[in-house]
Amino acid sequence: MAICGFNEKMLEGLRNLFDGAIEHxxxxxxxxxxxxxxxxxxxxxxxxxxxxxxCKNISDGPTQKIIEGIGLLIVGVFEKxxxxxxxKYKENHITGTNLLRDLDDYFYGNLKGDKENMPQLFxxxxxxxxxxxx
Numbered sequence: 001m002a003i004c005g006f007n008e009k010m011l012e013g014l015r016n017l018f019d020g021a022i023e024h025x026x027x028x029x030x031x032x033x034x035x036x037x038x039x040x041x042x043x044x045x046x047x048x049x050x051x052x053x054x055c056k057n058i059s060d061g062p063t064q065k066i067i068e069g070i071g072l073l074i075v076g077v078f079e080k081x082x083x084x085x086x087x088k089y090k091e092n093h094i095t096g097t098n099l100l101r102d103l104d105d106y107f108y109g110n111l112k113g114d115k116e117n118m119p120q121l122f123x124x125x126x127x128x129x130x131x132x133x134x
Contacts, residue, residue: 005104005108006100006101006104011097011100011101014093014096014097014100015093015094015097017073017074018077018089018092018093018096018097019089019090019093021074021077021078022077022078022081022086022089023089025040025044025074025078026040026041026044026078026081026086027040027086029043029044037086038082041078041081041082041086044078045075045078048071048074048075048078051067051071052068052071052072052075055067055068055071056068077093077096080092080096084133095132095133096132098132099125099128099129099132102128103121103124103125106121106124107121110124
């Protein structure tokens with residue numbers, strides 16, 4: 001990413017995290033509870049809301065950022081998968097990590113890794129979002 005670079009190992013790790021969150025947190029739990037997937041998404045959104053609210057109480061700053069960051073990451077994944085359809089989650093996650101890889105390539109290639117170009121980087125993201133809405 002534009003703060004340290006991405007490589008395939010990192011992208012694979014994110015895809016595995018995203019897939020696992022849907023498989024375990026949504027699909028498996030919905031089956032175990034005997035509820036619809038959409039209902040489980042709502043349950044998870046409520047749980048993550050509490051997670052994000054209370055993780056602010058963690059006294060160690062770096063630990064708090066890690067825990068909050070994971071919550072924000074997963075809620076974003078859940079929102080995308082709910083919008084695009086949970087049955088397409090693996091495809092959604094490949095597309096999402098492709099965006100991250102391309103963002104990284106654009107920053108370090110076209111924008112020469114210059115932090116002063118961050119506004120252009122996120123303008124590029126907004127202009128190219130349609131390419132990643134499969």
